[in-house]
Amino acid sequence: MESSKTRRRSLIGTFAERAIRLIESRIGEKRVSSAEPPSSDTERYRHLRITRITNETPNAKSFYVEELDRSELSFRAGQYLTVEVYLDGRVHRRAYSLMSPALPGAARAFTVERVPGGKVSNHLLDFYEEGMLIRARGPSGDFTVERAEERLGNAAVEEIRFFAYGNGVTPIVSLVETLLETSTHLLSLYHHVPHGEPRLFGNRIEALLKAHPDRFRDQRIESADADSIHHLIDTLWSLESSAKPLVYICGPRSFRERVSLALEEVGVRRSRVFEERFDSPPTLNLVELPEEPQRITIRFGETVRHVEVPRGKTILDAGLDGGAPLPHRCMIGDCGSCAVRVQSGEAWSRSDGPLSQRERERGMILACMSHPLSKMEIEIP
Numbered sequence: 031m032e033s034s035k036t037r038r039r040s041l042i043g044t045f046a047e048r049a050i051r052l053i054e055s056r057i058g059e060k061r062v063s064s065a066e067p068p069s070s071d072t073e074r075y076r077h078l079r080i081t082r083i084t085n086e087t088p089n090a091k092s093f094y095v096e097e098l099d100r101s102e103l104s105f106r107a108g109q110y111l112t113v114e115v116y117l118d119g120r121v122h123r124r125a126y127s128l129m130s131p132a133l134p135g136a137a138r139a140f141t142v143e144r145v146p147g148g149k150v151s152n153h154l155l156d157f158y159e160e161g162m163l164i165r166a167r168g169p170s171g172d173f174t175v176e177r178a179e180e181r182l183g184n185a186a187v188e189e190i191r192f193f194a195y196g197n198g199v200t201p202i203v204s205l206v207e208t209l210l211e212t213s214t215h216l217l218s219l220y221h222h223v224p225h226g227e228p229r230l231f232g233n234r235i236e237a238l239l240k241a242h243p244d245r246f247r248d249q250r251i252e253s254a255d256a257d258s259i260h261h262l263i264d265t266l267w268s269l270e271s272s273a274k275p276l277v278y279i280c281g282p283r284s285f286r287e288r289v290s291l292a293l294e295e296v297g298v299r300r301s302r303v304f305e306e307r308f309d310s311p312p313t314l315n316l317v318e319l320p321e322e323p324q325r326i327t328i329r330f331g332e333t334v335r336h337v338e339v340p341r342g343k344t345i346l347d348a349g350l351d352g353g354a355p356l357p358h359r360c361m362i363g364d365c366g367s368c369a370v371r372v373q374s375g376e377a378w379s380r381s382d383g384p385l386s387q388r389e390r391e392r393g394m395i396l397a398c399m400s401h402p403l404s405k406m407e408i409e410i411p
């Protein structure tokens with residue numbers, strides 16, 4: 031039996047830990063705010079209050095958030111928040127998908143899964159508590175039905191097929207639950223859960239199946255190897271009715287590539303396929319980065335900022351920490367929102383992401399994927 035002394039110690043320990051975490055959270059906010067961009071870009075940041083934290087699996091939690099005035103966060107199903115965490119003396123930014131349905135009155139939450147060796151996700155999971163404030167940007171992202179409507183105009187959509195790998199089901203469960211309430215589409219989920227891992231949102235998916243047996247189908251993908259994916263897609267599309275389904279894919283690059291290739295082979299048009307990435311694109315030719323910090327000048331309109339970029343830090347992180355209002359969303363070279371124009375100097379980019387050849391020829395680089403190789407001047411277009 032636990033002695034009163036032990037209990038007192040553990041209570042003191044708990045209290046001290048909570049105090050440290052609260053202070054840490056506030057230090058984070060304070061230091062972040064000292065680096066807040068000076069322009070209207072600041073308006074796109076917000077502080078959100080964590081109202082509840084739920085365990086989704088032993089390795090994943092959902093953080094329920096609300097605006098400081100207690101109003102509902104406005105977002106589209108399938109979007110994500112870019113969350114800032116102050117850790118090890120600097121601000122880190124990571125994108126997390128919102129898992130809740132985009133329905134009035136539904137509590138808003140984003141989901142974080144533990145990453146082996148991952149700093150930011152693990153810090154959020156281990157140290158953030160209900161009542162703390164979190165600084166976030168967004169919601170952002172085009173993995174939405176609204177984007178499909180923009181792209182396809184009035185083309186009839188009767189069915190949507192979702193392909194998810196592991197925690198790639200997070201934005202998809204938000205889309206499915208929202209669409210079951212707001213549309214008449216038939217929805218099918220094909221989900222691969224890596225061997226030995228619990229299924230994220232398994233209970234919620236079961237409940238949706240029970241509530242909508244005529245409109246929602248759920249099938250597990252037992253093996254995500256190329257042959258199995260091809261076989262699944264061949265079978266599904268050979269049974270296809272006259273209406274062409276929309277397809278949403280979320281998961282690691284190898285999974286997305288396999289699904290995309292199989293879809294291409296059965297004749298699905300690219301315009302009907304939407305992908306969401308959780309990982310960075312493959313790294314282009316590696317180069318040796320300079321040991322010394324490089325000085326970059328960032329111009330936006332009439333304003334100029336000078337920042338030092340230490341080895342290993344991206345132009346985006348250094349610029350934001352130095353107060354330059356560099357646009358950004360995904361932080362993984364996917365969305366293209368952080369594109370800047372190089373006016374002088376040289377950078378190495380891990381990836382050019384969605385930049386076209388023409389944009390690259392005009393000196394555009396992705397700030398979230400780029401490191402300076404020399405003194406540089408860049409412009410925010």
Ligand code: FES
Binds near residue numbers: 357361362363396397
């Ligand atoms: S922030 Fe999305 S590509 Fe850089």
